[in-house]
Amino acid sequence: MEVQVMGSRIMLMGFGNVGKGFCSLLSEKNSMLKEYYGTDTKVTGITTRTRGCIYDPSGIDIDLLLEEEANDPQRSLCELPGFSAICVNSPYELVQKGKYDVLAECTVTSLQDKSAGLDYIRGALSRGKSVITTNKGPIAFHYEELLDLANKNNGKILFEGTVMSGTPVFSTSVNGLCGSSIRSFMGVLNGTCNYILERMIEGQDYSSALGEAQKKGYAEADPAMDVEGYDSALKALILANVLIKTSPLNLEDVQIKGINSLSPEVLKEAIKGKGRLRLIARGQLDKNKKSISVGPEIVPEGHPLYSLPGATNGLVLETDTLGTVCLTGAGAGSRETGFALLNDLVTLSRPGYERRVI
Numbered sequence: 001m002e003v004q005v006m007g008s009r010i011m012l013m014g015f016g017n018v019g020k021g022f023c024s025l026l027s028e029k030n031s032m033l034k035e036y037y038g039t040d041t042k043v044t045g046i047t048t049r050t051r052g053c054i055y056d057p058s059g060i061d062i063d064l065l066l067e068e069e070a071n072d073p074q075r076s077l078c079e080l081p082g083f084s085a086i087c088v089n090s091p092y093e094l095v096q097k098g099k100y101d102v103l104a105e106c107t108v109t110s111l112q113d114k115s116a117g118l119d120y121i122r123g124a125l126s127r128g129k130s131v132i133t134t135n136k137g138p139i140a141f142h143y144e145e146l147l148d149l150a151n152k153n154n155g156k157i158l159f160e161g162t163v164m165s166g167t168p169v170f171s172t173s174v175n176g177l178c179g180s181s182i183r184s185f186m187g188v189l190n191g192t193c194n195y196i197l198e199r200m201i202e203g204q205d206y207s208s209a210l211g212e213a214q215k216k217g218y219a220e221a222d223p224a225m226d227v228e229g230y231d232s233a234l235k236a237l238i239l240a241n242v243l244i245k246t247s248p249l250n251l252e253d254v255q256i257k258g259i260n261s262l263s264p265e266v267l268k269e270a271i272k273g274k275g276r277l278r279l280i281a282r283g284q285l286d287k288n289k290k291s292i293s294v295g296p297e298i299v300p301e302g303h304p305l306y307s308l309p310g311a312t313n314g315l316v317l318e319t320d321t322l323g324t325v326c327l328t329g330a331g332a333g334s335r336e337t338g339f340a341l342l343n344d345l346v347t348l349s350r351p352g353y354e355r356r357v358i
């Protein structure tokens, strides 16, 4: 049967690791998207905070952009050869007036600015556009509001990349496990902490393990989000509020303990025992009494979260139908998180395969 091909114009907010990973996947998978999913994609706009914005309603030449950008990664997009004629000023103006079907949002949330990206998402949904995002902040803090806005305007919002990058957490837990109740979850959701803890158990002190993680590009220059447990807490909040929509929780409801102030006793215990020290996010998903916590725990040998090398993430779901279901996979990366956006984009193009919203 011939697949009917539909156009899908993308407005990309953020052209960092994830934005570039997504663009290179769009280019690589272009013919597959057409042949299998009937989606003919083009990127009509790309915005950044400090490197300018470009817009061409007939479609930006992504291959040329990636090539020129790789040659000169610090330069404004507008100054790259071939792109000065399509330079525009304001990202928000593009959200409000630009031509697109899907807003792909991959800007950054920090502890200081918890709502970056939120205005872009609100602006797109208010216009009846669909949104795909990897940005935890807007989903962790405003999930219900954004879902209502999407429903009211016949748009959709998908956010696979907000937890465990491209590892399909929501495709699995919301679609693949439909008909099941998920009673609880337990996860290693921050690869940076996993990496640092492994080094500490090998004998390094906290500062040098953190320094090594920063050198390898795992940890942010300001690593507080990771090591103080906030990154895991936001992900746990998203899981809890998406998997069971009743009694939504806020960040204040999460008990958070990071790995930055581990007691010597806990470390000693981890070193001498057979277990492995992990930063664990836990959620109890009882309809009337949900709770979430984040903190270091020793995971015994044989447990599904015991063997997670380096920056790998893992999630254990307790269900009423299958018992324990485990997912392990990448928790970060340009291509891996770009794939989360690709997965969301394909999901949008398959009516009837839309993710069930609980």
Ligand SMILES: NC(=O)c1ccc[n+]([C@@H]2O[C@H](COP(=O)([O-])OP(=O)(O)OC[C@H]3O[C@@H](n4cnc5c(N)ncnc54)[C@H](OP(=O)(O)O)[C@@H]3O)[C@@H](O)[C@H]2O)c1
Pocket (backbone or CB within 6 Å): 013, 014, 015, 016, 017, 018, 019, 047, 048, 049, 050, 051, 052, 091, 106, 107, 108, 109, 116, 117, 134, 135, 136, 161, 162, 164, 165, 331, 332, 333, 334, 337
């Ligand atoms: N990297 C990963 O492995 C990973 C995994 C899962 C989820 N995520 C999430 O995905 C998002 C993107 O991550 P990333 O690694 O690509 O970050 P990044 O490399 O720092 O890139 C962020 C991009 O967003 C732009 N930006 C930031 N704030 C903005 C604003 N207020 N308005 C417009 N543009 C803005 C930046 O502009 P400039 O270029 O001017 O700085 C940059 O182009 C983050 O929310 C992150 O938490 C990342």
